[in-house]
Amino acid sequence: MEGFTYFNIFETKGIEYLAILAFFALLIPFWIILNKQVKITRQIKSSLGVLSTNILRIPQGLFYNRNHTWAFLERSGDAVVGLDDLLVHITGEVKFSYLKNPGEIINKGDLLTEIDQNGKLLQIFSPISGKILNTNSLLKENSEVINEDPYGKGWIYKITPSNWIAETNSYFLAEEATNRLNNELERFRDFLAISMEKYAPEPSLVRLQDGGELIDHTLSHMPGEIWLDFQKEFLNHSH
């Protein structure tokens, strides 16, 4: 063919230049990915907002359980159970993906309900044993009530308790409950600091600022890994 000149890419070292260009072309994404701050860490950091003890509602007359549920014995002898305010502040808006039906028997420690936020699940275990009388139908239609009024309209079940006194004697009441939830909030702050270390490539470089406040609905900014850790740390107590 006229007008074409062929170069031998091997003889002219053209291929070596190409290899060097390929090296630099790959080095850029390599370096960027290597140095990208791990997403989880960034999210935790940005969440150091405003969740503090003075916005928590802690009615003094309820029995608070370690797994962030509460129970209340009505005049009739039936008990009402629900989620405590700290938990709903930490999770933010959730849906109830599992609810028991009236008439079912539940034991303390059984799965009470499952809350769901865009596929991230938390399992809640029952604080008491008994027979379910009623399930709050509002929760299915309008699940925000749990955030608006966790101790009132946001109740979950009415239960006829079968072993109330024995099962609730280790629960927190009155000022004990206030202390308990305040401590839990502190523990949650530490938990986030530890998660941050766990998911950060260079732990020593990441620090929770002292006295920094947590953002409300903290967990809604977090990925599923942290939800799993949260379940283990805060909701899986055996009693």
Place this chain on the structure above:
Amino acid sequence: MNNNHIMPKDNNGTPIIKFLLREFKPKGKIFTLFNIISFPIMILGLVLIIIRFRNGLGSVTNLTQEVPWGLWIGFDVVTGVAFAGGAYVLTFMVYILNINKYHSIVRITVLNGFLAYVFYAGALLLDLGRPWNVVNPIIGNNFGTSSVLFLVAWHFLLYMMAQLIEFSPAIAEWLGARRARKILTGMTIAAVIFGITLSILHQSGLGALYLMAKEKIHPLWYSEFIPIMFFVSSIFAGLSMVIFEGSISQKVFFNQINEKNHKAHNGILTGLSKICAVTMFAYFFLQLLVFIHEKHWNQLNTPMGYWYLLEMIGFVLFPMLLFFVSYRNNSILLIKIASIITMLGVILNRLNVTVIGFRWDASIRYLPSWMEIAVTLAVIFTEIWVFRWVVRRMPVLRESPSWTKENE
């Protein structure tokens, strides 16, 4: 922390001789699994070394005129020195770049590097037909300036001295010599700069030794760039050794390390894994470039070619990706696994140049005799014994004695 360690201040209390005698007594349990395995091998090695010096190299080794350098050079000297590379990388980071994060592991790394040079480079003497001639390039009886060995000999000598100076404050603290410590500490930075220069030169110098053997080394491993490759790979070889050795030290010398340094250790490992990932990335491309430059395509589809690909992909690219992933996920276990694979890869690379790919076409291949392997193991074990002896006595991992802070 450890009150059972004797810390004389300017020898107050004990005369120096008495102190030394007491320190030379063994500490800790004598019949540990490690001791039971290593001690007989060390004795065997000693016997073999005596035989080698009485009856000559041929009585112990499988070396021939055709293959004059075997396992003792290829593994002990060439590979051992590559693993000692962590010392110059770390001292560079801590003393020149002032990255204080790594300060707590500098002493142990320098000690490890120093002992590696003393023992593995010392193993060079075993391989010399007339070992007493080793002083010739130094005293000028016959400098031999045209040989790369001249450079290597001087560099080893000077670098050992530089490392000894870098480490010497720990010895002074052990002996309680305040004035000496002050002077020696002042020399550290000079020794570090000198040491880094020497290291860069002789890490590559060891590679340059093999430039002469163009006809003997398999073409896939021979190129005029061996020195550069040896230098670049010594960075991640040394750091992998630091990761590996550090992980063991954290367990074995647990009670010597204070809580702060224990906690910082994972951060150190992740930092090192990042450096390893980046240098191995560059090294892989350098190797690729050399391969393209040498145009040995036709060699790839041969058994030696597969062996070459195994080294490049299985022991460079793969551990590089492991380091990358472990850094991103902050996985300490993966970092340790990656460091072990990297070390195997460096051993493989050095042996490929010096033993496996050396006279690969000979009708009778060199295979190290069991006696050579026993001596090599004995050298390694002896080094570990000395290392342990020093770490248990001097402030290598544990805090310096309190009087060092008054001076500052």
